[in-house]
Amino acid sequence: MTIGFASRVAAPACALCATGLLVLAPAAAPTGKGGEPGPRATGAATSPLYRPGTHVRPRRGAPEVPDLSARSWLIADARTGDVLAAHDAHRRLPPASTLKTLFALTVLPALPAGIRHRVGPKELAGIGPGSSLVGVAENRTYRVADLWKGVFLSSGNDAVHVLAGLTGGWRATAERMQAKARALGAHDTRVKSPDGYDAPGQVSSAFDLAVFGRAGLRNPEFARYCALEEALFPGRDGGSYGIVNTNRLLTGADGVAPYRGLIGIKNGYTSGAGNTLVAAARRDGRTLVATVMNPRSDDGYAVYEEARSLLDWGFEAAGRVDPVDSLDALRAGPLRGPEAEAAVPVARRDDVSGRPVAWTIAGAALLGGAGTALFLRLRWGPVPAD
Secondary structure, three states, X not given: OXXXXXXXXXXXXXXXXXXXXXXXXXXXXXXXXXXXXXXXXXXXXXXXXXXXXXXEEEOOOOOOOOOOOEEEEEXXXXXXXXXXXXXXXXXXXXXXXXXXXXXXXXXXXXOOOOOEEEOOHHHHOOOOOOOOOOOOOOXXXXXXXXXXXXXXXXXXXXXXXXXXXXXXXXHHHHHHHHHHHHXXXXXXXXXXXXXXXXXXXXXXXXXXXXXXXXXXXXXXXXXXXXXXXXXXXXOXXXXXXXXXXXXXXXHOHHHOOOOOOEEEEEEEEEOOOEEEEEEEEEEOOEEEEEEEEEEOOOOOOHHHHHHHHHHHHHHHOOOOEEOOEEOOOOOOOOOOHHHHOOOOOOOOOOOOOOOOOOOOOXXXXXXXHHHHHHHHHHHHOOXXXX
C-alpha cells in the first residue's frame, strides 16, 4: 500500500517504514493499464494519484482509512474539490451506469424538462440485452422530465436512447460526452455507449466519476433528480406507475440501511463492470462525494457498505487530513462563481415539476425530435472526435 504523508507526521512514519507499509517513490509519468499511455494533461505528471496504491496524508489523530475490497475508490470534498483519500484512482475500469452521470451533464442543459415527445419505434432499437429499463413504450408521449426520472431512478437504458435521439443520436451524444469529459479534466474516460452498457474500450475511473458527480451537484436539475427516492412514470394505459431509485444507500431497500445525509447521485452494475457507485452526502454544511468501483467482496451490496465506510471516514477526518490532490487538477481552470457551489436537492420524492427552463430559441419546444437535433447541432457546432 502506498501512502503519502504530510511532513508533520514524519517521525511516526518511521515505524511504518520498518514494517514495509510505507513506500516512498518519485512521481512517475502517468500510465494506463496494459501499458496504455496516460493523459497528457496539465498536472498529470506530478499527481500522486497516478501512482498505484492508497494515498492519504493524515495529521496526528486522524482516523484510519477503511480497508476496502474495491479495485478503485476515492473520496473528496465536493465544495473545494480536495481529494481526501484514494486508491488506484486513475485505474481505468468499466463504469456501468455511473456513466449516466456524464450523460446527464452533457444532455440535461440542452433539453427543457417540459418538452413532450412521442416515441417512435426506431428510438428503442439497439438497446443491449439484459439492460435495465423503465418501460418507455413506442407511440407514447413523454415529457423530458419523465424520461430523466427513468434515467436517474430506474437507470433506464430505454430512456437514455430516447433522450440521445433528441440530441442528435447515439454516436453524436457519445462524442459530446467525450468532449464534456475532457473539458471537466476527466481524461481516463472513453465513451462508447452513452448508457454505460458494456462496450469494448469503454472505461472511466474513480477520479473521473467523482469529477462527474461533483459537477452534477452544481446543476439544480441533476441534484433534484439524483435525490429522488421514488416517482411516478407514465404507463401504457394513460395512467402511471411508481418507480423507486435503485440506489439502496439512498432508499434503504433490500436490507441496506439508508445513509444519513445522503443526497444521491448514481449506482450501476454490469457483468463486466461489477458494482459501481458514486455517492454524495451532506452533513453540518459539508458535502462529500465518494466513488467505489468493483468491490471484490462476495456480498452483492458491498458497494454500498464500502461507500458508507468511506463517507463515515471522510466526515470523521474533517480537518485532520491534508488533501492528496484536487478534482480540479486536470481541468483547464478551476470552478468559479455559481458553479463552485453545490445545488441543494429539495426533492426526495416526486416533486420535480418539469417546468420548462429557458432556451435560446423561442418556441423550441415545438420543434420535435428532428428539429431539436438540428438546432443542437447548429448551437454546439462541430463535435471533436475521440
